[in-house]
Amino acid sequence: MSAGDAKKFIDLSHTIVEGMITYKGFPAPILCDFLTREDSKHLYAEGTTFHIGKIEMIANTGTYLDSPFHRFEDGKDISELELTQLASLESVVIRVPGQTARAIDRDAFLAVPVRGKAVLVHTGWARHWGKDQYFEGHSYLTEAAALYLRDEGAVLVGIDSLNIDDNSGKERPVHTTLLQAGIPIVEHLCNLEMLPLSGFTFTAVPVKVKGMGTFPVRAFATI
Ligand SMILES: [Zn+2]
Numbered sequence: 001m002s003a004g005d006a007k008k009f010i011d012l013s014h015t016i017v018e019g020m021i022t023y024k025g026f027p028a029p030i031l032c033d034f035l036t037r038e039d040s041k042h043l044y045a046e047g048t049t050f051h052i053g054k055i056e057m058i059a060n061t062g063t064y065l066d067s068p069f070h071r072f073e074d075g076k077d078i079s080e081l082e083l084t085q086l087a088s089l090e091s092v093v094i095r096v097p098g099q100t101a102r103a104i105d106r107d108a109f110l111a112v113p114v115r116g117k118a119v120l121v122h123t124g125w126a127r128h129w130g131k132d133q134y135f136e137g138h139s140y141l142t143e144a145a146a147l148y149l150r151d152e153g154a155v156l157v158g159i160d161s162l163n164i165d166d167n168s169g170k171e172r173p174v175h176t177t178l179l180q181a182g183i184p185i186v187e188h189l190c191n192l193e194m195l196p197l198s199g200f201t202f203t204a205v206p207v208k209v210k211g212m213g214t215f216p217v218r219a220f221a222t223i
Contacts, residue, residue, distance in 0.1 A: 070213030097124030143173035
């Protein structure tokens with residue numbers, strides 16, 4: 001990119017709104033005022049007001065990033081991740097939105113070099129966001145796919161689906177494999193259909209909170 005070229009950003013995040021459900025069985029965020037604009041009037045000069053909001057939510061809300069601590073007690077939490085793991089990552093998109101099988105196996109990844117890359121898996125499942133269908137029958141990666149991505153040196157794996165794992169059983173092999181290797185996971189992405197297959201960077205940075213394994217991100221691509 002030359003100095004005069006304008007960067008283009010593509011937002012890959014869902015908007016967090018009062019009452020929305022990200023994952024069935026988990027509570028929706030509660031938004032309210034800590035300080036209303038009206039109540040702030042007496043604190044400041046005439047015509048100067050502020051709003052201070054308050055949000056109560058579980059960490060797994062909206063589009064979020066999992067750090068190793070989400071799965072492993074001794075793994076790095078979100079405050080310990082390096083920005084080099086989260087920002088301006090060279091990326092590739094793997095497109096499987098037409099596939100009828102729910103499981104995305106390693107063969108979906110074989111054609112594209114993933115070493116040093118953020119790998120974003122476009123399943124198309126984000127089209128169900130906000131509907132009951134989002135919670136049932138999502139696409140996910142197999143353990144073999146996760147082992148392949150780990151062994152081939154992917155640095156982050158994202159998906160536009162409910163869960164990167166099959167949640168019908170009690171095992172979570174993809175979370176286990178990737179997070180054990182220190183590879184962050186981003187789930188509930190959207191707009192992946194707007195991305196080129198490569199030639200862009202991906203950024204998804206959570207706030208810096210100690211002792212949290214997961215947190216919402218503003219995920220975006222820079223082209
Ligand atoms: Zn997860």
